[in-house]
Amino acid sequence: MKGMSKIVKTIANISFPFIMIYGLYIIMHGHLTPGGGFQGGAVVASGIVLILVAHGSDWIQTKIKEHDLSLFESLGAFCFILLAFLGIAFGGVFFTNFMVNTNLPFGQIPIDGAANLNTGGTIPLMNLAVGLKVIAGLFAIVLVMAIATLKKEESA
Amino acid sequence: MLEEFIKTLLTGNGFWNPLVWILGFIVIFLVVYILRGYGNASYKKGTSQTQSFLSGNPEYEKQFMHIKASNLYWGWTNAMKWIIDILKKMHTGNVSDYVLWFVIVLGVLFIFVGLM
C-alpha cells in the first residue's frame, strides 16, 4: 500500500500521540472506569493503523516486522496466563487476585469508591498484558491484510 | 483383576463376550481350514485352471485390471439414482443453503415445541 498525501501524513503524525495517550489511559484505568485491555488496545491499534494508512505499509515494514508483532502477542498472552498461575502459587486458586490488600503495587483497597489508581491487585497488570496482546494482534491483522492487498495490486 | 477383564458385557437382554467369540472363531476357522484342505488336493499350479476367465477375451495388462472406485457398486447406485440425485441436489456446497437448512430446522422445531 502506498502512502497518502503530505497533509494526511502531517495530521496523522500530529494526532498519533494523542490517540496513543488516550488508548494507554483507557488500558491503565481499566479497573476504575469503563475500558480495559481490549478497548484501550483497540484505540492504540487504530492509532497505529492511522499511521499505517497515511504512510503506507512499505514504510511501516521498515520499522517493524509482522514476525515481531506475533512475538509481542505471545508475550502479552503469556504474561496474562502467568499472572493467573501466580494466583495458584500465592492464593491457592487459579486467577486469585493475590496482590490485593498487600504492599505490592496496585495493592490497596479503595475507600468509598474513590478513584485511586493504586488499587485492583492483578487486574491492572492483566489489563496491561491484554492491552499488549490486543495492540500487537490487531495491528498484525491490519498489517497482514495491507500486505496481502498490496501483493494483489502488484500481480494485477 | 483378571476376572474384571474377561467379564461378559450385559446388554439388557443379551450379552457379549469377545473372548468367547474369539474361541468360536478359532473353532470355525479350524473347521473351514480342514474343509479347504479337501478342495486343495484338486488344485494344480501352472495349468489353465488357475488363469482368469473373461468370457474368452484376452486378459488385460495388470494395471488396467484394477476396478476404479467410481465403478464399484454400479448396480446399487444406478438403482438408487433417484434418491442420490435428490441428495446431490441438496448438497449444493453453498454456505447460504447451509444456513437456510439451519433456519428451516429451527422453524420446524419451534413449531413442534410450541405446539406441545
Next chain:
Amino acid sequence: MIDNLPFIAVAALIIIGLYAVLFRRNLIKIVIGIALIESGVNLFLVTLGYRAGSIAPIYTSSPGGIMSYPVPQALTLTSIVIGVAVLALMLSLIIHIYRHYGSLDVRKLGGEDQ
C-alpha cells in the same frame, strides 16, 4: 411500545442479518449480515441488563442511585471481542478466496458433490 423498542430493534437486526446471509451472493455482504446478527444479539444482551432510570455501573465516584446490571455488559464486551476475531478471520479468508477463485460469488465455492 417504547419500552419494547430495543427488542424490536434486536429482531429487526437479526432478521436483516439472516436475510443478508441467506439471499446475498457477495461474500462481503454475507459477512456484513453476520455482523448484523452479532449486533442484534449484543444489543439484546445489553438491553437485558438495563433497569429503568439507572446509571452506568461504574463504582468509582458514583453519584448514587440504582445501577444497571454490569454482568450483561461484560458479556457483551466478551462477545464483541470474539466478534472482532471472527470478522477479521472471515475477511482474511475472503482475501484468499478472491485470489483463488477470482470472484466473491458464494455460489462459486464448493459444489464438490454435484
Next chain:
Amino acid sequence: MSIMDFLLLQSPALIIAIPLLGAFLTPVIGRISDKGRNIFVILILAFTAFLVFILAMHVFETGPMTYVFGSTKNLVSNQTVIRILFEVDALSAFMAIIGIIIAFAAAIYSWSFMKEETGLDKYYTLMLLMVVGMLGMVMTGDLFNFFVFLEITSIASCALIAFRTNKGNAVAAGFKYIVISTIGALFVLMAIAILYGQYDALNIAKLAQSITFSFADKIALVLLVVALAMKGGIVPMHMWVADAYGRAPASISLILIAATQASLYGVFRVLFTLYGDVITLPSISLGWVMVILGLLTMLIGVIMALIQTDLKRLIAYGAVAELGYIFLAVGTGLTVLTTPENAANIAGYGFEAMKGGIFHIFNDILDIGLLFMVAGALYFATKESSLNKLGGLARNMKYTTVFFVIGLLAVSGIPPLNGFSSKLLIYESIFQLNPILSIIAILASIMLLAIFVKVFQSAFLGPALPQFSHVREVPKSMLIAMGIIAALIVFIGLFPDIFVTNVVEPAANALINNKEYVQWLTGGI
C-alpha cells in the same frame, strides 16, 4: 499436601491453563528449534493427558468436582452464584479423556505429517488452542463460558481447516465452517441471554434448579439444541462436515471430530442437565425428534459416503453417519425418560441405550480418527486423495494397511472390535423402542462396511500401479500415532465390559441424574 493431591485439586484449571500456556510459548520456542517445539507440544499434551486421567479417576470414584476461579470463598451469595466455575462430572471427564487422547495422537502424527509445510508455529499454537476450547467446552459449569470456549474452538479450527491456503478448496471450506459456527454460536448466545434475562444466572446448575419451562425457555431450548446440533453435524445441517473434514489436514480432521463431539456433548448437557427437571414433563417428546434426526443422519450419511470418490470426503460422510447412532441412542434414552408409561424402564433399556450412545462417542472418535489418519498417510505417501487414482498400495504400505483394516472392521461394527460392542448395545435397546429403528441401524452399519470395503478394494488391493512404485511406508511418528489408536480400539474391543462399567456407566448415570450435578448448590461445598 502431596504433589498429587495438589495436582488433583488444581486439575480442572490446569487442564485448561497448561495447553493455553503451551500455545503462547510455542511460537517463542519455535524460533529456537523446530524439533524442540514439536517435543514441547507433545510434552504439554502428555502432561495435560496425565491431569485429565487423575481428574477422571477421581470423578468416576467420588462424583462431580467443582473448581471456582479466583477465590476459595464467596461462591453463593444471596442465592446468586458469582464467579465462573468449572464443574467436572463423569460425562465431562469422559469427553475430556477422549478429547485429550485424540489430541495427543494428532500431535505425534503431525510431527512427520506436517514436516514439509510452512508456518508450523502457528499450526501448533492453533492446535493447542483448539484443544483448550474443546476441553473447556466439556468441563465448564457456566453457560457463557461454554459459549466462549465454543468460539475459541471454532476460530482455531477454522484457521486450521484453511491452513493450506494455497488450495482454494481448503480456504472455501474454512470460510463455510466459520460462517456456520459463528451463526450457530450467536444463536447459542441469544439463548443464553434469554435464560440469563429470566433467571439472572449463567451457572448451569443454578439454571437447572430454577428453570420453569416457560415460553421463553422453550425458545431458548430450541435455539440451543439446533445450534449445537448444527455444530455437531446432524442432518440436515451436516453439509459443512464434508467440506471441513475433507479439506483440513488429516491431523486436524482428527481433532475436529473430537471438537464436533464436544458440541454434541453440549446438546446432551442442555437436554439432560439444564432442562433435566422439566424435560420429563409428559407433553414433551423431543426424544422422538432426536431419534428421527439420528435416523436421517445415518441414512443420508451412508448414502452420500457411498458415492464419494475423494477419500477424506468419504470418511467425513461416514463420520456423519456414525453421529447418527449417537443421536439415535441418546434420543431413545430421552424418549424413554419422557414417556410416563416407559419411565419405569429408564433403568432398563433406556439406560442401556444411553450407555450405548455414550460408549459410541468414544468408539466413533477412535474409529473415524484412525481412518482419517490412514487417509492422511495415503495422501502423505502418494500426494493423491482421489480413490479413482489410488490402487495396489497394500504392497508398499503394510502397516498402514493393517491399521486401515482395523479401522474398517471397527467402524462397521464387526466383532470383536470396539464398534461392535457399542452398536450391539444400541441395537438391542432401540429394538425395544421400535424394531424398525434397529433394522435401519443395522442396515446403515452394513452400508458402512460396504463403503469402507470399497475404499479397501480401490486403494489397497488390486495390481501394483506403476506410478506408485516409489511409494514407501509412512514415517515412524505417523505409525506410532496410528498404533496408539489401533491398540485402544483392539483393547476396548476385547475387554468392553471393564470399560463400560468403569467409564461409560458413570457417564450415562451423570447424564440421567441431574441431581448430582446441582448437588453442590444445595448441599454447599
